[in-house]
Amino acid sequence: ARWSPSGDRIAFVSNSGEGSEIYVYWNTSNTTSKLTQLENGPSSISWSPDGKHIAFTMKVNAKAPVIASMPAKPKGAKWAKPPRITDRLKHEADGAGYLKPGFNHIFVISSEGGTPRQITTGNFNHGGNISWSSDSKNLVYSGNRNENWEYDFRNSELYSSNINTKEITALTDRNGPDYASKVSPDGKHIAYLGYEDKVQTYQLTQLQLMKSNGENKKVLSNKLDRSINTAIWASDSKGMYISFDDKGKTKIAFIDLAGNISDIVENVGGTTLGRPYASGSFSVSNSGKIAYTYSRPDRPADIAMVTKKNKKPIVITAVNDDLINYRTMGEMEEVWYKSSVDGRDIQGWIVYPPNYDSNKKYPLLVENHGGPILNYGNRFSTEIQLYAAAGYIVFYPNPRGSTSYGEEFGNLLYNNYPGEDYNDVMDGVDTLLKRGVTSEDKLYVTGGSAGGIMTAWIIGKNSRFEAAVVAKPVMNWISKTLVADNYYGYANSRYPGQPWENFENYWKFSPISLVGNVETPTMVMVGMNDLRTPPSEAKQLYHALKLRKIETVLVEIPEASHGIASRPSNLITKVAHTLAWFEKFK
Known part of the structure; x- marks a missing residue:
């Protein structure tokens, strides 16, 4: 779900009817309207700053290859289903199963409803986070429009498209993934995540920064030897709130445009309930209040609030207290020990x-x-x-x-x-x-x-x-x-x-x-x-x-x-x- 810039509406995706559609809830009148009637389910919805449009991604179907045709079916015959044929490198995904042929494209629709306009075209995939320019005229998104895109699967670039002319401009061009673009509130910069692919098992996801026209690229998080999970601009465009994992803890910190980092909290998570993996999310208000999923070892996540100045979490929910307060939970202890291989410090719990x-x-x-x-x-x-x-x-x-x-x-x-x-x-x-x-x-x-x-x-x-x-x-x-x-x-x-x-x-x-x-x-x-x-x-x-x-x-x-x-x-x-x-x- 996404709040409108004016705060009077919420856009969200629901599959409550036949297939997934975009809906808008008006919080002043407590009414909901269905905005779309789409061929496939939408994702990555994003309001324009002026509140007049909503951008989203959707798969545009393509035809499967046909190798042979069948003769006419005899009257009354019931034939078996036709074979499933693919010639694609990626044709299935865990959890989704067989992937129908097609390409993900960017669309824009009026926030009042109407017919969506397809902004990107071609046999390429586009998507990720969609970010608007401050004047609501351009979209920034990730994709791979390289000629060898199918086999260049680790690579993605950032592109900008004018929603009226549909002209596409490549903003990045390097070997590696660039994604999660965020245009600064003042429209001067674009922040994004990615790395230069060195072809190794693990590579740091870094926070990058460039001017809105793609110039003056630099790594903003090069003082931090950790992967960045999320980045959200401060309302004054003077820095970003970031999250990252550090020694088994998920932290929120603030990074200014010079790359200086100050930690805020380190107890984010609690939403992956099965095993103790990193999880959780946060959002930041225009006034700098941070709402986040507050994690403790003995209970699932609650919502807490902090600011850059007041770093003590104020927990505002007690979702599971009616159960947890009547259960005795196991206590956790952090342990460190030396590896017999090379004397490295190893952490466990x-x-x-x-x-x-x-x-x-x-x-x-x-x-x-x-x-x-x-x-x-x-x-x-x-x-x-x-x-x-x-x-x-x-x-x-x-x-x-x-x-x-x-x-x-x-x-x-x-x-x-x-x-x-x-x-x-x-x-x-x-x-x-x-x-x-x-x-x-x-x-x-x-x-x-x-x-x-x-x-x-x-x-x-x-x-x-x-x-x-x-x-x-x-x-x-x-x-x-x-x-x-x-x-x-x-x-x-x-x-x-x-x-x-x-x-x-x-x-x-x-x-x-x-x-x-x-x-x-x-x-x-x-x-x-x-x-x-x-x-x-x-x-x-x-x-x-x-x-x-x-x-x-x-x-x-x-x-x-x-x-x-x-x-x-x-x-x-x-x-x-x-x-x-x-x-x-x-």
Whole structure:
């Protein structure tokens, strides 16, 4: 939803009828009107500064290729459905399934309604954030209009289009993604996110700045060795409010036009309820008040307010107090320890069972995060709290390769994954054993996606765990790299070359190469519609363990894509089956 510049209307997208449409709510009269009747669903809606227009993106359908024609159907015959044919590099996406052919274009419609006008044309994709010039005459957006756009999939540029002439002007031209454009309120500058592609596993997303005509480009956030998540202009155009992850915490800060950064708050998040990933959002009023999702380890997000000067959060909602106040939650502790590989400092967190007794030794459940270019942190997690409530001390680390520790740390997995991140996880386990909170015969391990890879790698490297749950893993980089929905993006950024060019490395880092060592009872879990780490990957592990007569079970979640726990009932299913498997081997 988007407020109009005058604050009297809210534009939003709803699929309450037949398909998604743009609606406008008038807060003075408490009425809602449907603005569009579109062929496909709109996205990225954006008001013009004068309030007269709304821009949006929408897919314009294209015809699928036809290779052969069928003869006339006999009278009364009922034929099978025709084949589905594609010649596109990207033709499916996890969570969306098969992608119908077409191209995303920019449209503009009067805020009073009428027929939308298509601003961009051609067999190219456009989209991302749409930002208006201060005079409401031009749009700034991202796209890839390069001749080799399909294979140049990491690249995107910023373009400007006049809404009357539809003339397109390229504002950036470099090898790498440029996106999330924001025109300053005074119209003089455009801020945007992106980086120069160096073809490596992890690259910092930087805040860039240029004049509104595309001149005088510079990196504004070069004093910060962290990726920028979001940037919002201050109303006086003298700087921007930004968010970024730093050592497992999501922060909001202010950056001026000289690149000087001052932190404001560091407890943003709480909206990714399954596992403790970075999440949350914020907005800034014209007066400089910041509303944001306020995260604490023991409860989901509430809304809080701060300003640059008054940095103490004022929490204005209590969404879950009627439940949380009658529950005892597990307490969280931040832990740091040294890696045995090179002495690096590694960060992790422990959540203790409710009513923890320090005189007892509890079973230790290791939860490995996905990505691997992601991070866990001191954020609320339903799964972690449920594991703790079942009597486990839950340990979740950020080994090398995790984000929020800088580009060098995040890029340590290039051509070395899984690698020494395994040592970082096990060093954390050994640290907790030395502290005496658990014992060697009470260790359990799980994780999903890249966390599933790590879990499979761990049980292939040692037999120290009583049981394991490997969720939605990659077991074989050769098959995964050529089957997953994002198959085209792995070569060179993770391992040099394509699988057939570098078979040895792709196999060396495949957990299936270690399956002959596995002795740990293992549950394998996967969504049946997972296109990111396809079910065939999970089945490779399950089938190999069955052939070796290792105790194992395969749990397939119907209709679930890669985000197994995106539906609440599936989150319950995931946790319940994980705990039941571990209880079996206590």
